[in-house]
Amino acid sequence: MIAVLLVFAFSPLPAHAQKEKIRVGYYEDGDYMSLNENGEYAGFNIEYLEKIARYTDWEYEIVDCRSWDNTLQMLKDGKIDLLPAVYYTEERARELLLSNLKMCDIYSTLNVRADDDRYHYEDFESFGGMKVGVIKNSVDAANFGKYCEGNGIELEIIPYEETGELLGALADGTLDGVAITHLGKNSTFRSVAQFSPEPLYIALAPGRERLLRELNQAQSQLKLRDPYYEAELYDKYFSVSIHQQPAFTAEEQEFIDHADKIKAVYGTADMPIEFNDPETGEFAGIARELFQSIENQTGLEFEFIPAATRAEAFGKIKNGEADVICSVVDDYLWAREHGLDMTGSYLRSPLVAVTTKHGNGEIIALPEGYWFSREIAKDNPGRTIKYYVTFENCFDALLSGQADVTFTDTYVADYLLSDIRYEQFSVVTLSGYVEEISIGVSKSADPRLFAILDRCVQYTSTEAIDEIVLQNSVVRQEITLDYLIHRYPAATIGIVVLVFAAVTGVLGYILRTKSKNNKTIRDLLYRDRLTGAGNLNQFRMDAEKVMEEKTRGEYAVVSADIEQFKAINDAFGFTEGDEVLRSLAAVLERSVTEEECYARVSADRFVLLLRYGGWEELAARTASIGREMEEWAENTKRPYSISMIFGVYIVQDAEKFETSLAMDFANYARWHAKTTRAAQTVLYDETMRREELRQRHLSDIMKGALKNGEFVPYYQPKVNMCTGDTVGAEALVRWIRPDGxxxxxxxxxxxxxxxxxxxxxxxxxxxxxxxxMKEWADSGIAVKTVSCNFSRRHFKNPSFARQLAGIADRFGVPHGLLEVEITESIVMEDIYSVRKCFGQLKELGFKLAIDDFGAGYSSLGLLEQLDVDVIKLDRSFIRSESKKIKEEIVVRGVVAIASELGMEIVCEGVETKEQADMLVRVGCLIAQGFYYARPMPAGEFRKRLHGAQ
Known part of the structure; x- marks a missing residue:
């Protein structure tokens, strides 16, 4: 197999085709697409398509189709090729070709004129009798109809052909409102309801399968190269603008009209977010200006209470002296600990490490009582932590040599580093730690207060926050000749930090999560939109109701999934995967009785509560579900088969039913079935119970063990088989318990x-x-390259490469001495994510290694795409006694091609002289294995390096 793949790896690639003209359907649609003042097509859809064109050989011909209805029909008739921003429906999925990936998620809104005060936010009673316009035959119109039906609203719905005509009718008073997809940043109307958040896709005309493949590939490349592009473009066109104001419910407006002054606590020395103005002694900073905006928007009045420490601030919330805390990190555990509900965040910032030039990082200064201080302390066991009252105190501790490093967010760092005293400090951004700063509202406060503040934060535009941040980011300082003399030599540092903080503030805020008010949309809470089945919330309610009412017999909780669902999604696209899920939901719907229930939990995972009349009966029922899915695939001529996996937990009649625990047991049995392939349906039994208890024990002690330093690296040397020299090592984890x-x-x-x-x-x-490695280098030992293994989970983290660089830089270890090692299976699972991350690591100077090469379906062409430095041959190449000649031929071929590509070959698992001799004959000179050395503690490996010198 590997020899064949080596041939394919070097096949020539096709030349690029000429630009292909793609006819794009257009109709006037506001911020989605319109003609600008220069007569150019512009908007979210147009800009997104231009980005896609960078990854294809397409150029666009815009075809004005006048209206949505006509545009859609022209697409169905093949008179245009492509239409952006299309909602999914089953009918469209049958008649058109839809992209695998969405353009964005968008929601529908009910909009009224800004000066029309007849309607409050989600005031269903006042909505009665409205004249509301919709776009004819649109998904928005259908969703609005369901919204009205679900909330008992009776009004007149009037269809329009064109968006411009619809909005004009609202502006001139013909209509009271319009129900339409969120209008975007330039809207001058007021939203009094939001509903039905759904993804938008790109649709292609029937028969354009080749274009669909190119589109799917282009969207995948865009997602991999720029994962935040969608969010950034969304914010550009659809985020709240400075002209849009929040709307409140009648109950919320009543609270605003009758509320006394609301007591809000703030920190006195958290510059520039919140502090006491040194001249006036009054509350100042970013948070103060945000609250000034809230006062202007709502008419609420606040009494601001100073607190010198975080503990004092939280204490005032706890004892009822204040209902609001002006700035607090949005972390649900932190919120629960302090009895707070968190609004959406108004600031987002990564943390930075601030260090002196001579510190070794062993003594950390942290402000006491902050969320990130606890996280930093937890993640740095073995280092000395010193706590101070304020951020400025921490900076002063660095200045006086009492500490080596402190941590803060970019806003505070930018502010303090503009002070001449701290100019010599260095700054490193820690993208792995991110603070989202929100307003905290006491859980004992009137819930309407939280709703009002949350909506005010939601309607505070990016531009407004940027302006506030810029106005509060500089220390007020007397400009003297002495200041100028000392200031300018280090100006570069100050400017870099300032620009970085501003850019981080703008880009970070783009990605902040905004709370959407969907309390009245029951389907979103209890139904799965894709399949129509209940979701986990619904299952909990239904299952507990069934178990409370049952009078006899036993029940079983069954966890089910489709064994090859990911492969179906990857090979045939998400639309096909969605069809499979809908079919499975239909099968389950037919399979359960009135005294049973089921739900879709996530992806292809479903859970059922079934009556249990014996194992054979239950196994027959699960087998029947599996057969129905197989028959569906056959009858609909699917090019794949479907296999179901089930895990079962039997709830004893006398047992107190706990939904989550029962699902955990059933999930464990399903996972066991999937990994062992022992049977299609597997019962949670005593063996699994013991394993579950073992894993629960591991879960209970693992964090304490990490904190106590029980996880230690052992090093297995890599040896040059010709010279016997140690040329590097692999770091392997060992867990040494307290008893040894x-x-x-x-x-x-x-x-x-x-x-x-x-x-x-x-x-x-x-x-x-x-x-x-730093310790060895400081003691004069010549340090060799060390490889460290990393799980597949890291490659889902876009900051992974920067995270490793930050750690290495903290200890001053050259990136070229560190090798990032992953297994071949990880590469084959998700080549796109790995390739992107490897590119980032390569740019930062790290070496890259593929472990277990040859254990699966390997391709050196694939490795060439990844630009790896080291291939570690799987030990299976040298284990077989009966295929020595073939093994030697294959290894010789791999070594020769890898050498041509400039890669180093390392063979693992070398245990005999015979194996070593064979590898040397074929040109593989570096080995790992018991024949040369077993994994050893760090001290022993250090002696080995020292002895070699």
Whole structure:
């Protein structure tokens, strides 16, 4: 297999075709697409398509189709090729070709004139009798009809052909309102309802399958190269503008009209976010100006209460002295701990590490009582933590040599670093730590207060926040000759930090999560939009109701999924995957009785509560579900088969039913079925219970073990087989328990991979390795390249490369001495994510290695795309006694081609002299294995390096 793939790897690529003209349907649609003052086509749709054109050989011909209805019909008739911003419906999925990836998520709105005060936000009673215009035959019109029906609203709906005509009718008073997709930034109307958030896709005419493949590939490339493009473009056209004001419900307006002064607590020294103005002693800063805007928008009045420390601020919330805290990190655990509800965030910022030139990072200064201080302390076990009252106190501790490093967000860092005293400090951004700053409202306060403040934050535009930030980002300082003399030599640092903070503020705020008021849209809370089945919320309610009312017999919780669903999605697209899910939901709907229930939990995972009349009966029912899905695939001539997997947990008659626990047990049985392939339907049994208890125990102790330093790196040398020299090493994790017992990786790593803790373990081993390498170098030892293993989970983190660079830089370890190692299977699973991340790591100077090469379907062409430095041959190449000649031929070929590509070959698992001799004969000179050295503690490896010198 590998030999064949080596041939394919070097096949020539087709030349680029000439630009192909694509006819794009156009109709006037506001910020989505319109003609600007220069007669140019502009808007969200146009700009998105121009971005797509960079990844295709397309050029566009815009065809004015006048109206939405006519545009859609022309697409169905093949008179145009492409139409952007199309909602999904089953009919459209049958008649048209829809892109795999969405353009964005958008919601529908009910809009009224800004000066029309007859309507409050979601005041259903006042909506009665309205004349509301909609676009004829649009999904918005259908969604609005359902919205009215669901909320008992009776009004007149009037269809229009064109968006311009519709909005004109609202502006001139012909209509009381329009129900339409969110109008965007330039809208001058007021939204009094929001509903039906749904994705928008690009639609292609029937028969354009080749164009669809090119479009899907282009969207995938765009998503991989610029994962935030969609959000940035959305914010450009659809975020709240300075002209749009929040609307409130009648109940909220009543609160505003009758509320006394609201007591809000703020920090006195958290410059520039909140502090006491040194001249007036009054509340000042970014938060103060935000609250001034809220006062202007609502008419509410606030009494601001100073607090010198975070503990004092939280104490005033707890004892009822204040209902609001002006700035607090939006973390749900932090909110729960302090009895707060958090609004949407109004600032977003990564943390920065601020250091002196001579510190070694061992003593950390942190402001006491802050969320990030606890996180930093937790993630830095073994270092000395010193707590101070304010951020400025922490900076002063660095200045006096009492600490080596402190942490803060970019806003505070920018503000303080503009002070001449701190100019010599260095700054490193830590993208792995991000603060989202919100307004906190006491859980004991009137809930209407939270709703009002949350909506005010939602309707505070990006431009307004940027203006506030810029006005509050500079220290007020007397400009003297002495100041100028000292200031300008370090101006570059100040400017860089200032620009970085401003850019981070703008781009970060683009991505802030905005709370959407959907309390009245029951379907969003309890139904799965794709399949129409209940969702997890509905299942919890239904299951608990069934179990409370049952009078006899037992029930079983069944966790089900489709074994090859990801492969179907990857090969045939998300639209096809959605069809499979709808079919499965239909099968389950027919399979359950009135005393049973089911729901879609996520992706292809469904959960059922079924009556249990014995194992054979239940197994027959699950087998029947599996057969129905197989028959559906056959009858609809699908080019694939479908296999179902089921995990079962039997709820005993006398047992107190706990939905989450029962689902966990059923999920564990399903996972066991999937990994062992023992049977289609697997029962949660005593063996699984013991394994579950073992894993729960691991889960209970793993974080404490990490904090206590029980996870340590062992190093297995890489050896030049010709000279015997140690040329590098691989870092491997070992768990040394307090009693001295060593846990081998196989006993805990698979579970940590499953629950995500592997991410913390990987980074810990990497950080320990960097620390040890610095220690070795400082003691005069010539440091060799060390490779560290990383889980597939890291490649979902867009900041992963910067995170590694930040750790390495903290210890001063050259990136070229660090090798990022992943297995071949990770590459084959998600080549796009890996390729993007590898590109970032390569730019930063790290070496890249593929482990277990040859264990699966390998391609050196694939590795050439990834530009790897090292290939580690899987031990299976040298294990077979019966295929020695073939093995030697294959290894020789791999070594020759890899050498041509400039890659180093390392062979793992070398245990005999015979194996070593064969590898040397074929040109593989570097090996790892017990024949040369077992993995060893850091101290022993250090002695080995020192002895070599």
């Amino acid at each position: 017992e060593m846990q081998m990786p196989g006993s805990f790593l698979p579970f940590f991979e499953q629950n995500g803790f592997i991410v913390e373990i990987d980074l810990h081993i990497f950080e320990e390795t960097c620390r040890l």
